Amino acid sequence: MKLLSATFLLMIHIGCTFAAVLVSDHRNDEPIVGVLAQELSSSRHSGSSYIAASYVKYLEMAGARVVPVKINLTKKEYESLFNSINGLLIPGGGANLISSGYAKAAKIFYELAVKANSQGDYFPIWGTCLGFEELSYLTSKKFLLSKTNTTGLALPLIFTNGSRESRMFKGFPEDVLRSLASEPITENSHEWSLTLESFNNNKELRNFYDVLTTNMDGNVEFVSTIEAKEFPFYGTQWHPEKNAYEWTKPYIPHSPSAIKMMFFMADFFVNEARKSFHRFSSEKEKAESLIYNYSPVYTGKNPGSTFEQIYIFT
Numbered sequence: 147m148k149l150l151s152a153t154f155l156l157m158i159h160i161g162c163t164f165a166a167v168l169v170s171d172h173r174n175d176e177p178i179v180g181v182l183a184q185e186l187s188s189s190r191h192s193g194s195s196y197i198a199a200s201y202v203k204y205l206e207m208a209g210a211r212v213v214p215v216k217i218n219l220t221k222k223e224y225e226s227l228f229n230s231i232n233g234l235l236i237p238g239g240g241a242n243l244i245s246s247g248y249a250k251a252a253k254i255f256y257e258l259a260v261k262a263n264s265q266g267d268y269f270p271i272w273g274t275c276l277g278f279e280e281l282s283y284l285t286s287k288k289f290l291l292s293k294t295n296t297t298g299l300a301l302p303l304i305f306t307n308g309s310r311e312s313r314m315f316k317g318f319p320e321d322v323l324r325s326l327a328s329e330p331i332t333e334n335s336h337e338w339s340l341t342l343e344s345f346n347n348n349k350e351l352r353n354f355y356d357v358l359t360t361n362m363d364g365n366v367e368f369v370s371t372i373e374a375k376e377f378p379f380y381g382t383q384w385h386p387e388k389n390a391y392e393w394t395k396p397y398i399p400h401s402p403s404a405i406k407m408m409f410f411m412a413d414f415f416v417n418e419a420r421k422s423f424h425r426f427s428s429e430k431e432k433a434e435s436l437i438y439n440y441s442p443v444y445t446g447k448n449p450g451s452t453f454e455q456i457y458i459f460t
Contacts, residue, residue, distance in 0.1 A: 173420050173421070174232060174419070174420045174421070174422060174423055175209075175420065176211075177209070177210045177211070177232045177233065177416055177419035177420050177422070178210065178211045178212070178213055178230075178231050178232050178419075178426075178432070178436075179205050179210045179211070179212055179213070179231060179232060179233045179234065179235055179415075179416070179419050180212070180213045180214070180215040180227065180231045180233070180234045180235070180255075181197050181201050181202060181205070181212055181213075181214060181215060181234075181235045181237060181437075182197075182215045182217075182234065182235070182236050182237060182248060182251055182252060182255075182277075183195040183196060183197050183214055183215060183216050183217050183248070183457075183459055184196065184197075184217065184237070184239045184240075184241040184246065184247070184248035184276075185217065185241055185246055185247060185248065186458065187240070191443065191445075191456075191458050192458075192460075193458035193459055193460050194217075194218075194459065194460060195216060195217050195218075195247070195458075195459045196456045196457060196458050196459065197214055197237065197437075197456065197457045197459075198237060198239075198387075198392075198452075198453045198455070198456050198457075199391070199442040199453065199454065199455035199456060199457060200387045200388060200391035200392050200453065200454070200455075201235060201237050201274075201387050202437055202442075202457070203387075203390075203391050204386070204387035204390075204391065204408070204412050205235065205412060205415075205416060207390075207409065207412050208409070208412035208413045208415070208416035208417075209413075209416055210232075210233075210416045210419055211436055211437075212436070212437040213227070213230075213231055213435045213436055213437065214437055214440070214457065214459065215227060215234065215251060215255070216459050217246075217247030217248055217250075217251055218247045218250075218251075219251070221254055224251060224254045224255065224258075225254075225258065227435075228254075228255060228258045228259075228262075228269070228424070229424050230424055230425065230426040230427070230431070230432070230435070231422075231424055232269070232270075232419040232420070232422035232423075232424055233269060233270040233271065233272070233415070233418060233419035233422060234255050234259070234269075234270075234271045234272070235271075235272045235273075235274065235277070235415070236248075236252050236271065236272065236273040236274070236276075236277030236280055236281070237274055237275070237276070237277055238274050238275025238276045238277060238335065238336075238385060239275075239276045240276070241276065243276070243279060243280055243283045243289065244283070244289070248280075249280060249283075252277075252280050252284065253284055255271065256271065256281070256284045259271050259377070259379070260377065263376075263377045263378065267422075268378060268421045268422045268423075269378070269422050269424070270378035270379070270380070270415065270418035270419055270421070270422065271377075271378070271379045271380070272379075272380050272381065272415050273379075273380070273381040273382075274381070274382055274384075274385060274386070274387065275335060275336050275382070275383060275384070275385055276336075277381065278340075278372070278381035278382055278383045279291055279336075279338060279340065279383075281372070281379065281381045282340050282351060282381075285350055285351055285354050285355070286348050286350045286351050287350070288348070290340060290344045290345075290348060290351075291338035291339060291340055291344075292338065292339060292340075292341050292344065292366065292368075293337060293338060293339075294336070294337070294338065294339040294341075294363040294366055294368055295363045295364060295365075296334045296335075296336050296337070296339055296361075296363050296368070296383075297334070297335060297336065297337055298334070298335060298395065298397045299330075299333075299334050299397055300330040300331060300332060300333050300334070300397055300398070300399045301330050301332055301334060301361050301370075301384070302326065302327055302328055302329055302330055302331070302332070303326045303327055303332055303359040303360075303361065303370060303371065304327075304359055304360045304361060304362070304367075304370075305323075305326075305327055305358070305359055306356075306357050306358060306359065306360065309356070309357075309358035309359060309371075310323055312356065312358050312373050313373060313378075314358060314371070314373050314380060314414055315358065317410075317414065318410050319410070321403075322403070322406055322407050322410055325403035325404075325406070325407060326359075326407055329399075329401070329403055329404075330399065331389070331399045331401060331403055331404035331407055332361075332370070332382075332384035332385075332386070332399075333384055333385045333388050333389070333397065333398050333399060334361070334370075334383065334384050334385070335385060335395075335452075336383060339363070339366070339368035339369070339383060340368060340369045340383070341366055341367065341368050341369070342357070342360055342367045342368060342369055343367075345357060345369050353375075354374055354375060354376075354377075355372040355373065355374050355375065355379075355381075356372065356373050356374075356375055357369050357371070357372060358371040358372060358373055359371040361383075361384075368383065369383065370382065370383045370384055371383070371384075378418050378421070380415065380418075382411075386407070386408050386411040386412070387408070387412075389404040389405055389407070389408045390405050390408055391454065392452075392453060392454055393446065393454055394446050394451050394452060394453065394454060395452070437457065440457050440458075440459070441457075442455035442456060442457050443455060443456055443457070443458055
C-alpha cells in the first residue's frame with residue numbers, strides 16, 4: 147500500500163509538472179509592462195519628466211514588473227524597448243496629444259504594436275484618461291475631443307449591449323459588474339471627452355474599436371471604455387489606478403467595491419501582457435531598466451498635488 151501510494155503521488159507530481167510546462171509554454175509568468183512618462187511642468191521638482199507611482203503599484207498589484215518609458219529617446223531606443231517589454235500603459239496627465247514627447251513616444255509604440263500584432267506578435271496597449279484620448283487621436287489621426295463637465299467626479303458605468311461579454315469584462319465576477327453599473331466607483335479627472343456622437347461619426351474609430359461603456363456629464367454622452375476589435379488595445383477615460391493609491395482628492399472612491407474592481411482591471415491587463423513573449427537581451431539590461439532603479443518622491447503633502455508619489459526622470 148505504501149509503495150502504491152508513493153507511485154501514485156509520483157505520477158501526480160509528474161502529471162502536474164507536465165501540465166505546468168504546457169501552460170507556461172503559452173503564458174509568460176514574468177510580464178514586464180512599460181509605463182510612458184510625460185513632461186514635468188512643475189518647477190517644484192528638478193527633472194524633465196515623471197510617472198505617477200500609482201500606475202506602477204497598480205501593475206505590480208496584479209503581478210507585473212514595470213519599466214519606465216522615458217520621453218525624447220530615439221526611435222531605435224524605443225524599438226529596442228518595445229522588443230523587450232510585454233505591454234505599454236499610456237497614463238493620464240496633461241501633455242499635448244500631438245507635439246509632446248509623450249505623444250511622439252506613444253505614436254511610435256502604437257505603430258510598432260499594430261505591425262507586431264498584425265504579424266501574430268502579441269503586444270497589448272492600455273490608455274488611461276489622457277492615454278485614452280491619445281489612442282483616439284492615433285487611430286483617427288484627428289482631434290475629436292469636446293469640452294465636458296467631467297473634472298473631479300466619480301460615476302457608475304453605462305454598459306453597452308454585449309459589452310459584458312467583451313474580452314475585458316467577461317471574466318469579471320457578477321458582483322463587480324453590478325458595482326460598476328450601479329455605484330460611483332470610476333473616478334473622472336478630464337476636461338475633454340470623446341462624445342459618443344463624435345465616435346459614431348468617425349469611420350476609423352468605429353471600425354477599430356468597440357465601445358464598452360459610456361457616461362453622461364449631465365448633458366453629453368461620452369465614451370468611457372473602449373476595446374479594439376482586432377488588437378489587444380484598451381482604454382478607459384476614467385482612472386482605475388487611483389482608488390487604492392491616491393488620497394489627495396476627496397472625490398476618489400476608496401470603498402471596498404472600488405478597490406475590488408480596481409484589482410480586476412489590473413489583473414485583466416497584466417494577463418494580456420502575459421501573452422507577450424518579448425524579452426530583454428540580458429538579465430543585466432533588464433535589471434538596469436526596471437523602475438526599481440528609481441525612488442518615488444512624496445508629493446501628496448504639497449498643496450494642490452494630484453499624486454501621492456511620483457517618479458522623476460532627468
